[in-house]
Amino acid sequence: MKFFIDTANLDQISEAQSLGILDGVTTNPSLMAKEGITGEKNIIDHYKKICSIVDGDVSAEVISTDFEGMIKEGETLAALHPQIVVKLPMIKDGIKACKYFSDKGIRTNVTLVFSSGQALLAAKAGATYVSPFLGRLDDISTDGLHLISEIRHIYNNYGFETEILAASIRHTMHVIDCAKIGADVMTGPLSSITGLLKHPLTDIGLAKFLEDYKKGN
Numbered sequence: 001m002k003f004f005i006d007t008a009n010l011d012q013i014s015e016a017q018s019l020g021i022l023d024g025v026t027t028n029p030s031l032m033a034k035e036g037i038t039g040e041k042n043i044i045d046h047y048k049k050i051c052s053i054v055d056g057d058v059s060a061e062v063i064s065t066d067f068e069g070m071i072k073e074g075e076t077l078a079a080l081h082p083q084i085v086v087k088l089p090m091i092k093d094g095i096k097a098c099k100y101f102s103d104k105g106i107r108t109n110v111t112l113v114f115s116s117g118q119a120l121l122a123a124k125a126g127a128t129y130v131s132p133f134l135g136r137l138d139d140i141s142t143d144g145l146h147l148i149s150e151i152r153h154i155y156n157n158y159g160f161e162t163e164i165l166a167a168s169i170r171h172t173m174h175v176i177d178c179a180k181i182g183a184d185v186m187t188g189p190l191s192s193i194t195g196l197l198k199h200p201l202t203d204i205g206l207a208k209f210l211e212d213y214k215k216g217n
Contacts, residue, residue, distance in 0.1 A: 001178070001179050001183065001184065001185065001186060002023035002024065002056075002163075002184060002185040002186070003016075003021055003022055003023050003185075003186060003193060004022075004023060004024040004025060004026050004056075004057075004059075004165070004185055004186065004187035004188075005022060005024075005025055005026075005187065005188070005189070005190055005193065006025075006026045006027070006031070006167065006169070006187040006188050006189060007025070007027070007031055007189065007190065008027045008031040008032045008034065008035045008037060008046060008050070009034075009035055010049060010050070010053065012189075012190045013025055013050060013053050013054060014053055015190060016190055016193060017053055017054055017055075019193070019194075021193075022054060022055075022056065023056040023057070023185070024054060024056035024057040024058060024059070024083075024185075024187075025050055025054055025056070025057075025058045025059070026058075026059040026087070026109070026131075026165070026167065026187045027047075027050070027058070027059060027060065027061065027087075028061050028087070028111070029061060029063055032046065044076075044077075044080060047060050047077070047080055047081070047084065048080060048081065051080070051081040051083045051084070054083070055083075056083065057083055057084075057085045057107070058081070058083045058084055058085065059085045059086075059087040059109045059111075059129070060077040060080070060084050060085070060086060060087060061087035061088075061111065062074055062077070062086065062087065062088060062089075062097075065089065065091065065093065066093055067093040067096050067097055067100075070088060070093060070094065070097040071097055071100060071101075074086040074088070074097060074101055074106065074108075075106075078101075078106045078107075085107045085108060085109050085128060085129065086101055086106060086107065086108050086109070087108070087109045087110075087111050087131075088101075088108055088109070088110050088111065088127075089110075089111060089112050090110050090111065090112045090113050090114075090118045090121075090122065094110060095110070095121050095122065095125045096125075098110055098122060098125040098126060098127050099125040099126060101126075102125060102126025102127070103126070107128040107129075108126075108127050108128050108129070109127065109128060109129040109130075109131055109165065110122035110125075110127045110129070110130050110131065111131040111133075111167070112131070112133065113130055113131055113132045113133065114132065114133060114136070114137060114147070115147070116147060116150040116151050116154055119132060119151040119154070119155075119162075119164075120154055122162060123154075123155060123158075123160040123162040126162075127162045128162065128163065129162065129163050129164075129165040129185065130151070130162050130163070130164060130165065131165045131166075131167040131187075132144070132147050132148055132151060132164065132165075132166060132167065133167050133168035134147060134148060134166055134167070134168055134169070134174065134178070135167075135168030135169060135170040135174065136168045137168075138170070144168070145174075145177050145178070145181060148164060148166055148178060148181050148182075148183050149181045149182075151164050152164060152181055152182045152183070163184035163185055164182075164183045164184050164185065165183070165184065165185040165186075165187060166178040166183040166185065166186045166187070167187050167188075168188075169186050169187060169188025169189075169192050170188065170192065171191075171192055171195065172192055172195035172196050174186070174188065174192065175188065175192055175193070175196060176196075
């Protein structure tokens with residue numbers, strides 16, 4: 001399973017990268033705004049900074065909702081760096097743009113996916129990644145993990161190469177459950193990754209080892 005971090009915060013990205021297990025970054029306009037990054041030039045400069053920190057894919061989202069606008073933005077973003085993956089919304093023009101970019105050899109991430117039917121269309125259009133938002137489904141009392149499982153089953157049936165990028169991860173159990181189901185990628189906050197390090201028996205065991213070592217000195 002690949003580990004992506006879902007943020008535009010450079011310090012958090014650097015911390016995740018320093019662990020040696022980070023495979024990429026996802027961002028969106030809301031995450032950019034949270035860091036005070038606004039305006040096309042500033043956003044583009046920020047993407048370049050992110051690419052200079054990480055070794056893996058960096059999903060950069062278009063803000064247009066029409067085909068022509070998505071193509072223009074996507075081509076600009078893809079030209080920034082080889083690591084850039086163009087992030088497209090799951091709407092009709094988004095699927096059209098996905099097919100266009102796929103035919104051009106430009107990698108894509110279809111986002112805001114909330115049904116297996118949407119994921120099927122994204123795969124048919126040649127998406128590199130599809131991003132089902134399991135946390136947001138959980139928020140409305142719908143089983144987000146079940147959606148991941150459905151998509152995995154459909155993709156396996158037909159040999160689709162589109163990777164399932166489990167998005168809107170909220171906590172460590174989401175990560176574990178997605179790994180069990182067979183999601184190819186998870187993306188979430190730094191806490192969902194570092195939380196996997198924690199176990200009280202590890203802390204107790206380490207404290208005991210150190211205590212016993214001091215007794216012998």
